[in-house]
Amino acid sequence: MSEIERYFEPEGALAQSIDGFQTREEQLALAQAVEAAIAKGGTLVAEAGTGTGKTFAYLLPALCSGRRVVISTGTRTLQDQLYQKDLPLVRQALDLPVRTALLKGRSNYLCLYRLDRAELDGRLESREAAADLQAIRQWASRTRTGDIAELSDVPAEQPIWIRATSTVDNCLGQECPQFGECFLMEARRRAQEAELVVVNHHLLMADMALKEGGFGEVLPAADAYVLDEAHQLPDIAAQFFGLNFSSRQIMDLLRDVTADYLSEAGDVPEMTPAIETVRRATQDLRLALGHGKRREAWTEVEDDPQVADGLDALEAALSELQSLLEPLAARGKGLESSHRRAQELGALLGRFRANEEEGSVRWFETHAQSFLLRLTPLDVGAPFHRHMERHPAAWIFTSATLSVNRSFDHFRRRLGLDEADELQLDSPFDYGNNALLYAPKGLPAPNMPAYDQAFLREALVVLRASRGRAFVLFTSHRALRHAAEWLRERLDYPLLVQGEAAQHVLLESFRQQGNAVLLGTASFWEGVDVKGSALSAVLIDRLPFASPGDPVTRARIDHLRRNGGNPFVDFQLPNAVITLRQGVGRLIRDERDTGVLMIGDPRLTTKSYGRQFLNSLPAMARTREISIVRAFLESEETVE
Incomplete structure (x- = not known):
């Protein structure tokens, strides 16, 4: 028996030190695979279903390896939980004096x-x-x-x-x-000295982008990288390997220039009007980009003379500000920094306008008083793979949702993982007895005007049978707002709506009330954990295909089509499958949890590709009869 196996034994160190610890075959299998990957410096793609206990499964071999390991999580919340809760438990159980550090952006x-x-x-x-x-x-x-x-x-x-x-x-x-x-x-110094460093994907990708551009590094070189919630990596990487220019960057610069000028110079009368000219040009460009919130391809506005004039004016204003700051830069570190920033912002805007970077899409985003201009690469696999090659190490990618139809091809293709060991572990939870998938009969196609109302009528029946205690997950804010208005008049249980309070406030209220219905969109599809009877149903309105109107999605579709690919099969379908699996994962969070999953979208059963969605979900009983749903929920109530 290996050292790893002894730790996971029913009488091993983990069981003796951690209340409620149970040995799971899937957890041990993942731990052994991680141990082997770290030892040989290989690449591992490992899917571990909900309840596997993957955090302990990679922490233990990482701590025992004697190597320097960087662990990256999907969000700062998970990062804090890992470092403040899980890591101390395992380190104490093993009694290993490993130096650890937490590092954020x-x-x-x-x-x-x-x-x-x-x-x-x-x-x-x-x-x-x-x-x-x-x-x-x-x-x-x-x-x-x-x-x-x-x-x-x-x-x-x-x-x-x-x-x-x-x-x-x-x-x-x-x-x-x-x-x-x-x-x-100080946090970076501790990270450089540590043997195990906990970061998040945004920091990891920022570090990669710095190195890709030939600049310095933030993170220490490591012998192994463990990337949890790895399904998020391709989209996060696209943010950091691209270009971002925002009105916030400009306003931050102007605020600092004003303060630095007054404290370190103050004798150049042209400075104040130059600052105001940049401010006004920024505001004028925001107005030229249209009213309200927009997220569109640059092609929608690039021929608009107001937008072109706005860009010209902003570029000229930044250039004038930079010229005024240049002779003042020697007077103080603040002015020196402001001069450099004005140069860099001008260069960024010039790069965006030149559009000379192949394989990227130009797009923009507007909010009430701000805008962002973005240049996003359509393929991050090449730069990601280059980084892996320049930093030979063990690379371990894990998540509960990496596969599509039992295959890792989509995930590996997006990150350029040509060679990798694979491991697929199903959830140890008893989905067969504890969960029921309900696909209502007779709903119209989801693109029909009558669909939203028909879905809500079916949903209300389930919500009454479950006595509230449900998440209703939507693929659009429009559908969510309509549902909130419609359900308020008909629902006998507390209704919590995304956007009406902070996410953590809504979740705490949901847990405490015990019979609430929570309506949510994207941010509630993953990373949300409610155990016990407070959540007994998850209802999903549509299969979560990305909107083809989204500029990045549209550009990827066009890019694949131009290069002989099949956008639906190669990109849209697998992304939707992974997103659906994340939403479904909210239902069963503990071995004692039970519940009903309702997917309203009729394409699940009427389209041939619906089989890929079904094959990718945990094996659970299925029905199209509401009477069976009622009976299941009544039996669940009896067990309680």
């Missing part, structure tokens, strides 16, 4: 220099912002890490954090007067 750490500047500036948007700034100052005197997640009184979404954290653009680096006390630099 720079915007997650308080910047003492910018906090000082914000207080000196004094120009805050509201009394609430002033109160938040005071709370941050009080916390700054006692925090040891500077991780803004510690300060629950001021959530990370609050606008004041923009003033109290740094970005790559405005960080002064070693020239900062507070460099010796910098929380970010």
Whole structure:
């Protein structure tokens, strides 16, 4: 018996140290595969169904390996859970003195220099912002890490954090007067010295993009990388291997230029009108891009003379600002940084307009008062694979949803994983007895006007049978808003709607009330964990195909078609299957959980490709009869 096997034994170290630990064959199989991959420096693609216990399965061999390991998770919330909860449990059980570190992106750490500047500036948007700034100052005197997640009184979404954290653009680096006390630099130092570092995918991809561009690195070189929730990697990588130019970057620059100019110069009368010209040009370009929220291909606006004039004016204004800052750069580190940033923003805008990068799509996004211009690569497999080749190590990709129709081909193709060992482990949960898939009969096609109403009528029957206790997941905000309005008049249970409160507030209310119905879109399809009887049904309105109107989706479809591929088979269908599997995964989160899954979309049973969706779901009983759904939920109530 290997050391790994002994740890997972019923009387082993994990069982003796962790309450409720149970040995699972699937967990041991994953741990052994991870151990082998780390030992030989190979690539492993491992799917582990819900309940496998994959976190312990990769933490244990990582800690035992004697190698430097970087573990990356899908979100900062999961990152904190892994580092604050799971890692200490396993390390204590094994009694291993392994040095560990938690590292996040720079915007997650308080910047003492910018906090000082914000207080000196004094120009805050509201009394609430002033109160938040005071709370941050009080916390700054006692925090040891500077991780803004510690300060629950001021959530990370609050606008004041923009003033109290740094970005790559405005960080002064070693020239900062507070460099010796910098929380970010201290976190990076600990990461460099650690044997196991916990990061998130956004930081990992940012680090890869820096190295891809020939710049320095943030993360230490490692012997092994374990990438959890790996199904998210292709889309996150596309953000970082592309180009992003935003009005927020410009406004942040103007705020800093104003403060730096007043404190370090102040004798160039042309500076104030130049700043105002950039501000006005930014606002004019936002107006030229249209009203409301938009997310469209650049081709929709590139021939608009107002947009062209807006770009010309902004480019000229940035150039003028950069020229004024150039002779002032030697007067202070703030002005030197502002000069560099003005140059870089001008260069970014020039690259976006030139559109000389093949295999990328230009698109834009607008919000009420802001805009983003993006250049996104359509294939991240090549740069991702190049990075793996330049940094030989063990690469372990794991998630509960990597396969489509029992195949990893789609995931491997998107990340350029030509050679990899594969492991597929089904969930140890008893889906056959504990879950029921309901596909209602007689619903119209989902593109018909009558569909939404027909789905809601069927959903209401299930929600009454389940006595609330349900998630209803939608593929669009429009459908969600319609459902909220329709159900409020008919539902006898508490209704919680995404957007009416923060996600963590909605989830806590859902758990506490015990009979609520929660309506959600994309962010509730994954990473949401509700165990027990509070959740007994998950209802999904449509098969989650990405909107063909989305500019990146449309460009990928066109790119595949031009290169002889089949966009539906090669891209749209497999992506939808993985997204559906994530939504379905909300239903059974514990071995005692039971529940009904309703998928309203008739294409599941009427289209030939519906079989791929069904084959990719856990093996559970299926029905098209509401009477069987009622009987299942009644029997569940009896067991409770």
